[in-house]
Amino acid sequence: QKEVEQNSGPLSVPEGAIASLNCTYSDRGSQSFFWYRQYSGKSPELIMFIYSNGDKEDGRFTAQLNKASQYVSLLIRDSQPSDSATYLCAVNGRGSGGGADGLTFGKGTHLIIQP
Amino acid sequence: NAGVTQTPKFQVLKTGQSMTLQCAQDMNHNSMYWYRQDPGMGLRLIYYSASEGTTDKGEVPNGYNVSRLNKREFSLRLESAAPSQTSVYFCASSFLAGDDTGELFFGEGSRLTVL
Numbered sequence: 001q002k003e004v005e006q007n008s009g010p011l012s013v014p015e016g017a018i019a020s021l022n023c024t025y026s027d028r029g030s031q032s033f034f035w036y037r038q039y040s041g042k043s044p045e046l047i048m049f050i051y052s053n054g055d056k057e058d059g060r061f062t063a064q065l066n067k068a069s070q071y072v073s074l075l076i077r078d079s080q081p082s083d084s085a086t087y088l089c090a091v092n093g094r095g096s097g098g099g100a101d102g103l104t105f106g107k108g109t110h111l112i113i114q115p
Numbered sequence: 116n117a118g119v120t121q122t123p124k125f126q127v128l129k130t131g132q133s134m135t136l137q138c139a140q141d142m143n144h145n146s147m148y149w150y151r152q153d154p155g156m157g158l159r160l161i162y163y164s165a166s167e168g169t170t171d172k173g174e175v176p177n178g179y180n181v182s183r184l185n186k187r188e189f190s191l192r193l194e195s196a197a198p199s200q201t202s203v204y205f206c207a208s209s210f211l212a213g214d215d216t217g218e219l220f221f222g223e224g225s226r227l228t229v230l
Contacts, residue, residue: 001174008155032217043205043221044158088158092217101171102148102207103219107157 002027006089006106014114019076021109023089026070033065034103035074036088044088048074079113086110117141121206121222128196128229136191136225138206146209147189148173148219149181151202158205164189196229203227 003026013019021035032051036044050056050063050072062075072091076083090103119140128134140147149161150173160173164183178200180192189208193200203226207219 034218043224044219045221046218049218090219101165101173102146102150102160102163102209103217104160105150105158107155 002030002091002104004089004091004104004106006087006109008107009110010112011109012112012114013079015079015081017079019079019083019111019113021074021076021087021089021111023072023074023106024070025072025089025091025104027091027104028067028070030070030091032092033063033072034090034092035061035063035072036090036105038086038088038108040085047087076111081113081115084111084113119206119208119220119222121204121225123225124223125226126228128193128227130197130229132196132229133192133194134196134227135193136204136206136227137188138190138222139188140206140208140220141187142208142210142220143186144208144210144220145186147183148207148209149179149189149191150205150207151175152205152224153202161191161204193227196227198229201227201229 034049035047038044048063050065056063060077064073086108088108089106122137148163150158162181164170167186206222
């Protein structure tokens with residue numbers, strides 16, 4: 001059974017600093033990796049996805065993937081109070097076409113950005 | 116664009132009662148999913164439908180049934196509700212073909228309380 005592990009937090013970061021969120025996964029066959037953000041009482045929304053080893057940047061967000069170490073991370077630069085949320089790491093087992101059995105999610109890391 | 120629509124948003128049941136959660140998507144997605152989210156447990160897959168006419172069990176299927184009514188609609192039924200089924204239920208969909216990313220698009224969630 002696939003497992004995705006995240007530190008539940010809370011992770012407290014000062015406004016303007018870099019927030020670093022980490023995730024490890026058990027299935028070496030996992031091909032696609034996702035970061036979702038979930039505000040309290042709301043549904044998850046996709047921030048980024050990554051397939052290849054290395055870094056992928058989108059605005060203030062950078063996803064990093066190391067398949068050899070089975071490790072995924074999300075960096076948030078210039079953290080804002082509006083970034084305060086729970087961040088969910090998710091993986092699937094097939095290639096870029098996705099896995100028929102959906103995504104396996106970690107339990108999420110609660111991030112607090114202190115003004 | 117409605118995206119993924121779930122009904123009802125809130126429901127309170129007594130132990131032993133039955134109910135059906137409805138989900139519809141208007142994005143022409145092939146695959147649909149039902150997840151439940153509990154505090155400290157993250158998102159767990161209940162059932163999924165990779166394509167119209169097929170359904171499969173996920174991680175926590177006991178106590179639930181599903182119907183993929185057509186390409187747009189995927190319902191989740193609780194035949195005899197139990198307090199352990201108190202949770203927030205999310206329906207999600209994915210295109211899952213070709214170069215699709217495998218991203219899941221979530222509905223707003225249905226908060227169910229079983230007394």
